[in-house]
Amino acid sequence: MPLTLTEKKDRTIVLAGNPNGGKTTLFNALTGLRQKVGNYPGITVEKKTGTFVLNGADITLIDLPGTYSLSPRSEDARVAAQVLKGEPFPDAVLCVVDGNTLERSLPLVLQIRALNLPTLVLINMADELKKMGTTIDLKEMERRLSLPVFTISAKTRQGFPDVKRWLSEKLKEDSCPSFPVSRPHISPLTTEDLRRESKAIVQAVVRNGRSLHAFSAKVDKVVMHKVAGPLLFAGVVLVVFQAVFSWAGPLMDLIDETIRLLGLGVGGLITNDFLHSLVVDGVIAGVGGVVVFLPQILIVFFFISVMENSGYLARAAIVMDRFFSKIGLQGKSFLPFISSYACAIPGIMAARTIESRRERLATIFVAPFMTCSARLPVYALLIAAFVPAVPVVKGVIGLQALALLALYVLGFLAAILTAWGFNSTVMKSDKTPFHMEVPPYRWPPLRGTLLLLWDRSKVFIRQAGGVILLVNVALWFLASYPKSAGPEPVKESYAGQLGVMIEPLIKPLGFNWKIGVGLIGSQAAREVIVSSLSTIYSIESDQNSVALQDALRQDLTPLSALSLLVFFALAMQCMATTAVVRRETGGWKIPVVQFFYMNGLAYTAALVVFQGGRWLGFQ
Amino acid sequence: MKTKKLSELSVGEKGIVFAVEADAVLSDQLLELGVGVGEELSFYGKSPFGDPMVIGLMNYKLAIRKAEAAKIILRDVGPNFKNEANHATDAH
Numbered sequence: 001m002p003l004t005l006t007e008k009k010d011r012t013i014v015l016a017g018n019p020n021g022g023k024t025t026l027f028n029a030l031t032g033l034r035q036k037v038g039n040y041p042g043i044t045v046e047k048k049t050g051t052f053v054l055n056g057a058d059i060t061l062i063d064l065p066g067t068y069s070l071s072p073r074s075e076d077a078r079v080a081a082q083v084l085k086g087e088p089f090p091d092a093v094l095c096v097v098d099g100n101t102l103e104r105s106l107p108l109v110l111q112i113r114a115l116n117l118p119t120l121v122l123i124n125m126a127d128e129l130k131k132m133g134t135t136i137d138l139k140e141m142e143r144r145l146s147l148p149v150f151t152i153s154a155k156t157r158q159g160f161p162d163v164k165r166w167l168s169e170k171l172k173e174d175s176c177p178s179f180p181v182s183r184p185h186i187s188p189l190t191t192e193d194l195r196r197e198s199k200a201i202v203q204a205v206v207r208n209g210r211s212l213h214a215f216s217a218k219v220d221k222v223v224m225h226k227v228a229g230p231l232l233f234a235g236v237v238l239v240v241f242q243a244v245f246s247w248a249g250p251l252m253d254l255i256d257e258t259i260r261l262l263g264l265g266v267g268g269l270i271t272n273d274f275l276h277s278l279v280v281d282g283v284i285a286g287v288g289g290v291v292v293f294l295p296q297i298l299i300v301f302f303f304i305s306v307m308e309n310s311g312y313l314a315r316a317a318i319v320m321d322r323f324f325s326k327i328g329l330q331g332k333s334f335l336p337f338i339s340s341y342a343c344a345i346p347g348i349m350a351a352r353t354i355e356s357r358r359e360r361l362a363t364i365f366v367a368p369f370m371t372c373s374a375r376l377p378v379y380a381l382l383i384a385a386f387v388p389a390v391p392v393v394k395g396v397i398g399l400q401a402l403a404l405l406a407l408y409v410l411g412f413l414a415a416i417l418t419a420w421g422f423n424s425t426v427m428k429s430d431k432t433p434f435h436m437e438v439p440p441y442r443w444p445p446l447r448g449t450l451l452l453l454w455d456r457s458k459v460f461i462r463q464a465g466g467v468i469l470l471v472n473v474a475l476w477f478l479a480s481y482p483k484s485a486g487p488e489p490v491k492e493s494y495a496g497q498l499g500v501m502i503e504p505l506i507k508p509l510g511f512n513w514k515i516g517v518g519l520i521g522s523q524a525a526r527e528v529i530v531s532s533l534s535t536i537y538s539i540e541s542d543q544n545s546v547a548l549q550d551a552l553r554q555d556l557t558p559l560s561a562l563s564l565l566v567f568f569a570l571a572m573q574c575m576a577t578t579a580v581v582r583r584e585t586g587g588w589k590i591p592v593v594q595f596f597y598m599n600g601l602a603y604t605a606a607l608v609v610f611q612g613g614r615w616l617g618f619q
Numbered sequence: 620m621k622t623k624k625l626s627e628l629s630v631g632e633k634g635i636v637f638a639v640e641a642d643a644v645l646s647d648q649l650l651e652l653g654v655g656v657g658e659e660l661s662f663y664g665k666s667p668f669g670d671p672m673v674i675g676l677m678n679y680k681l682a683i684r685k686a687e688a689a690k691i692i693l694r695d696v697g698p699n700f701k702n703e704a705n706h707a708t709d710a711h
Contacts, residue, residue: 069651073644103677104653191650213680217663226667318682322668331671331682355648433645433687435652438673438680 011171012060014083016112017096018105019066019353020439022124026096026154027063028448035455047083055168062090065352068104069191070111075352075360075584084115092118092170094163099123099136099151100212100440106198107191109145114189118170119147122163126153133209141205155445216311216440223315233316240303241401241408244296244376251295259288281538282476283469289534289548290464290527293377294457300373301342301456302449309444313338314436321434327416328423330354330434333363337415340370341408342456344577347372348584356432362419364584365594368577369415369570371408374526378568379407381530385549386561410569414601468531471524475532479517479539490514490540509567509603510560510610526573559618563610571602623696625660625674626688633661634693641690653677654691661699 017023027035031050048063064083065076072078084093095112097105102123109121123129123136129151142149148166152159222228263284270276307313313335321331332354340347347367354360371379387403478495490496491513498520499513506516514536518529530548537551556564572578572595581591622637636658639646653676654660663675671682 071647071651073648101677101679104679107651191647192655195650195653195655208678211678213663213675216680220664224664224666224673229667318666318671318673319668321682321684322666322670325684431684431686433648433684434671435649435681435683435687437652438682440680 010060011057011091012062012088013092013094013167014062014064014090015094015096016064016080016084016108017066017124018068018098018101018108020437021066021096021098021101021105022154023066023096024063025445025448026094026122026124026152027061028445028451029154029157029160031061033451033454035451047079054164054171059167059171067108069108069194071191074355079352084112084117090117092120092167095119095121095147096124096154097121099125099129099134100132102136102206103198103202106201107194109147110189110194110197113145113147120163120166120170121145121147121149122159123149123151124154126151126158127156128153128212129209132212135207135209137205141201144201144204212440219441220315223312224319229315229319236303236307237405238397238401240300241405242397243299243303244380244404245398245401248295248299252292255292255294256288259284259292263288277480277539278473278476281480281535282473285538286472286476286531286535287464287469289531290377290468291461293380293527293530294460296376296380297342297373297460298453298456300376301453304338304342305449305452306444307338308335309442309448311439311441314438318436318438325431325434327420328359328362329419330356330359330432331436332434333359336363336367337370337412340367340372342373344368344370344372344574345580348577348580351584359432361585361590362422364581365422365590366415366418368572368574368581368594368598369411369418371411371569372526372574374574375407375568377527377530378522379404379565381548381552382556382561382565385552386556386558407565407569410566414570418597463525467525468528471521471528472531472535475517475521476535476539479536490536495536508611509606510557510563512555514555515564522568522573524573524575526568529568557619559610559613562613563606566609567602567606569602570598570605572598620694621696622692622694624689625662625683625691625693626672626685628662628693628696630662630664631699632696633659633699634696635659636691637694638692639690640692641687645687645690649687649691652681653679654681654683660691660693 015023015027027048027050030052032052034052035048035050050061050063051058052061053059062083064080067074067077067080070077070081070084072081084090093112093115095109097109112119121141123138129136136151138149138151150159150162150166152163223232263280266284267276267280270279307316316338317331317334320334324330324333333351335353336347336350338347339350344367347370348364351360351363351367354363383400383403387400389398389400391398392402475495478498479490479493481493483489484492486492488496491500495517496513499516502516502520503511503513506519511519514533515529517536518532521532522529533552534548537548541551552561578591578595581594582588585591620637623634625634628634636654636656638656639649639654641649649655658676661675663673663680665672666682669685671684672688673680673682674688675681
């Protein structure tokens with residue numbers, strides 16, 4: 001039975017288009033801060049939605065993954081096709097097309113046209129087209145497509161009022177309900193048909209100006225150069241690592257000081273011993289111990305976002321393809337890997353662009369080895385406690401940044417060796433094809449970058465105020481009770497007993513029961529080890545705040561700290577990632593094997609480091 | 620007619636696709652990206668280690684492995700005077 005408009009409460013508009021077409025920039029421009037990530041109904045695939053207001057009503061906007069066609073060859077295209085063809089039908093489709101690459105983009109538009117949904121074609125990059133002197137005959141294009149066509153610039157917001165006018169008219173048409181959409185059975189279009197029609201349209205409507213690629217060609221002379229290219233990449237990496245330690249410093253001090261004052265201020269107000277300890281030791285010391293690392297995490301996200309949006313990562317992916325193809329991965333694996341340096345979850349989802357299932361699974365399997373931002377607090381804390389802050393090359397790079405870099409390299413090597421091992425044993429197969437668009441260099445959209453940083457801050461704070469807070473309050477309770485008058489009250493608490501219980505297992509790695517308590521907590525999320533140690537030390541000391549680094553030096557030797565770092569570099573301690581791997585691979589097999597493989601490797605490597613180090617005479 | 624594989628082109632040369640000797644799936648994938656019979660392709664530049672190669676077509680750039688490029692047969696191969704890679708060092 002067809003639904004009437006009044007029964008249908010949510011209005012949904014879908015954004016579709018090729019990768020690199022500016023779809024996400026338009027999405028960000030329209031929705032701003034009102035974005036969220038959720039699941040598509042029926043299919044368990046994450047989608048990006050946002051809302052914007054049109055004539056006083058909230059409209060839902062769905063940002064589809066960028067694809068070249070609706071033929072379900074990659075996971076991304078499958079998702080796009082499912083949303084466009086599935087129910088409930090979207091109320092309108094905005095087809096975003098890069099005006100510079102009209103001929104390659106039109107086949108997708110023609111496929112979407114065949115779905116008979118209310119569709120508006122948006123020729124994006126109007127500012128670039130004007131600069132290059134390219135003109136498009138819109139009237140003729142509309143006639144040939146039988147679809148309305150507008151030019152816009154998602155970057156400069158040119159043409160937005162026209163789009164909104166069109167949308168409000170489409171969504172108002174009460175006389176013409178959107179259900180049921182008539183979909184006459186048309187013979188499926190072959191790729192060759194689509195190409196022929198696109199070519200004819202482009203020949204009739206486009207007058208090409210100067211090429212957009214002239215500037216990119218100059219930049220590529222350096223970036224894709226045999227010597228200069230890798231040197232530049234190394235330089236970029238060094239800047240990122242140095243920035244994580246030096247730029248973040250002042251902000252971190254500020255947060256640290258605020259938390260300390262908060263602890264003192266709030267602590268002074270609470271006279272009840274129980275509440276005082278809960279708030280000061282459990283909440284402020286624990287959560288504060290993690291929140292302080294936010295600036296460093298944002299710096300990592302910032303650099304990755306700029307590299308991706310400028311077109312630099314695409315080049316790096318192409319360069320890496322030659323090497324990756326030898327170990328059962330491919331150039332497109334590079335983007336998921338770099339994303340995983342921020343967080344493995346978007347990284348694993350970014351593997352959807354890889355057409356070959358085997359290469360996609362291999363990419364997903366090793367991606368969590370990349371040093372995600374949750375490992376950063378652990379690394380930063382231990383490095384600050386055990387590695388002196390001295391410059392290696394004065395003014396360029398310090399020893400601490402270099403130590404951090406070494407840990408990042410360790411994770412990367414573990415991923416590469418794992419992929420290589422699998423490729424030469426269980427997952428052996430022939431090379432699959434690889435081809436990838438090389439977008440022109442563009443300035444990364446400032447708005448998009450800021451939105452990302454804002455979003456990541458929210459996620460991080462929510463995590464700190466959610467999972468970490470809960471685990472920590474539980475830990476505070478377990479570490480405070482039963483009350484004991486002995487010399488080591490925490491050791492005799494429930495948490496202490498638990499730590500003592502697993503001590504035989506972790507002693508060979510150089511960890512005592514306190515680290516053991518932190519390790520148990522870190523199974524929920526890696527950064528919990530920082531908050532739980534912070535709480536334990538806070539309960540132990542009578543003062544309101546303790547220097548976490550000083551306390552750590554009591555419990556770890558430099559060698560056992562190194563062992564702990566190696567353990568964290570290799571271990572799989574993130575339930576959220578395991579859940580996403582299960583969803584993306586469609587079963588428990590890969591996540592379970594991954595969990596035991598990574599943790600087994602972490603334990604073995606830490607054991608080798610600690611015992612080997614001792615044998616060599618290190619402390 | 621004289622033909623040449625795409626993988627045998629030198630940087631700055633172009634040609635017109637004469638045939639794509641790949642299986643149906645790969646042919647269709649390439650066609651979606653514009654690599655089909657009659658299309659003009661130019662060799663834009665090599666990646667630092669020689670493979671993949673970057674080609675220009677339909678006013679955009681595509682990276683493609685040499686193994687795949689060897690399946691694309693070109694006709695009318697000759698120098699590409701419009702190639703931006705050549706122009707990049709020119710005064711304008």
